[in-house]
Amino acid sequence: MYDYEVFTYFYKIIYFAIQFFMHTILTTQNLKKRFPVKNGFHEAVRGVDLQVFEGEIFGFLGPNGAGKTTTLRMLTTLLPIDEGEAHVAGYNVKTQPQEVRKRIGYVSQQGGADRNATGRENLILQGRLYGMSKAETIQAANHLIDILSLGECIDRFVTTYSGGQQRRLDVALGMIHKPKVLFLDEPTTGLDPQNRVNLWNQIKLLKQEGIAIFLTSHYLDEVDFLADRLAIMDQGKIVEVGSPRDLKRQISGDIINIGVQQDEYERTLQILRNQAFIKEIVQDTDYLRLYVEQGDSALVQILRLLDTEKITLTSISLSIPTLDDVFLKKTGHALREEMII
Numbered sequence: 001m002y003d004y005e006v007f008t009y010f011y012k013i014i015y016f017a018i019q020f021f022m023h024t025i026l027t028t029q030n031l032k033k034r035f036p037v038k039n040g041f042h043e044a045v046r047g048v049d050l051q052v053f054e055g056e057i058f059g060f061l062g063p064n065g066a067g068k069t070t071t072l073r074m075l076t077t078l079l080p081i082d083e084g085e086a087h088v089a090g091y092n093v094k095t096q097p098q099e100v101r102k103r104i105g106y107v108s109q110q111g112g113a114d115r116n117a118t119g120r121e122n123l124i125l126q127g128r129l130y131g132m133s134k135a136e137t138i139q140a141a142n143h144l145i146d147i148l149s150l151g152e153c154i155d156r157f158v159t160t161y162s163g164g165q166q167r168r169l170d171v172a173l174g175m176i177h178k179p180k181v182l183f184l185d186e187p188t189t190g191l192d193p194q195n196r197v198n199l200w201n202q203i204k205l206l207k208q209e210g211i212a213i214f215l216t217s218h219y220l221d222e223v224d225f226l227a228d229r230l231a232i233m234d235q236g237k238i239v240e241v242g243s244p245r246d247l248k249r250q251i252s253g254d255i256i257n258i259g260v261q262q263d264e265y266e267r268t269l270q271i272l273r274n275q276a277f278i279k280e281i282v283q284d285t286d287y288l289r290l291y292v293e294q295g296d297s298a299l300v301q302i303l304r305l306l307d308t309e310k311i312t313l314t315s316i317s318l319s320i321p322t323l324d325d326v327f328l329k330k331t332g333h334a335l336r337e338e339m340i341i
């Protein structure tokens, strides 16, 4: 235990030292956005404070309707900011939008490629629109074709591309002018599992280009795999910020889910409530979620205990904490339940 505390202490010192020396590339203070609706206003973003550092992948995780896209659209100058401040790449988003636009890349959920041109034509056009010389554009395009594995399809019309190839081209289009921050809005939505993993690996490679990547997602595994740090957003507010590892570490120990028959639910709850090895019980309609220190030994104890009390379980499972558990703890509801994928 002592060793663990010393380790945590030094980990925190190192973490804050790194933060001190890292440069901030994006900040927001009390960012707000509301939309007029039938009976007044809907507050989509309700006072968001963020800090993103140079060269990091920052995940923005939240369920459908949390306000992720609205925040991202404000940061990319596509939507006016109602209240609060935002600075991206050293410029004020409200008062210097042109300067911000020159220094960011934005890949929307829909993508922006002209489907009746080839991938290469799209890239060259995009580079030229950003004011790059022909030689500079060709060089940047070739580099991106290489790191995003687009060589096989780049001279075909975009209409012939697979979903994965299209997304990779969209990312290349967002990168052609060498932005300081790349915004990716749910980059892997609609891709099959293999293409998702391929794109994840390529996004990791892009990080080596030294840019910051701001990525919205409602996929826990995606943010867990990619993000150096993440913000969890729910109902227009940030509920937690940290590295995936730190956030999961907040939920120390393991989680046991047990399915219980309705007529035995209350009795099971009473029995388990009195057990010192169970740190916390979260109730759902037909199952109980138990937070314990040592999952495997607790599992045996629970089975033995309930067997003695002649209680039949419908299911039992042991899991290690995920970002979904962090989300559940912070908001009182599960991220997965909220999602319509």
Ligand SMILES: Nc1ncnc2c1ncn2[C@@H]1O[C@H](COP(=O)(O)OP(=O)(O)OP(=O)(O)O)[C@@H](O)[C@H]1O
Binding pocket: 035, 036, 037, 042, 043, 044, 062, 063, 064, 065, 066, 067, 068, 069, 070, 071, 218
């Ligand atoms: N133009 C608009 N007018 C009215 N309400 C809007 C408008 N745009 C967004 N909203 C609402 O604001 C809230 C936040 O929407 P937003 O698209 O930012 O969420 P999100 O977290 O990106 O969700 P998703 O994961 O589904 O893209 C939602 O309730 C949405 O319906």
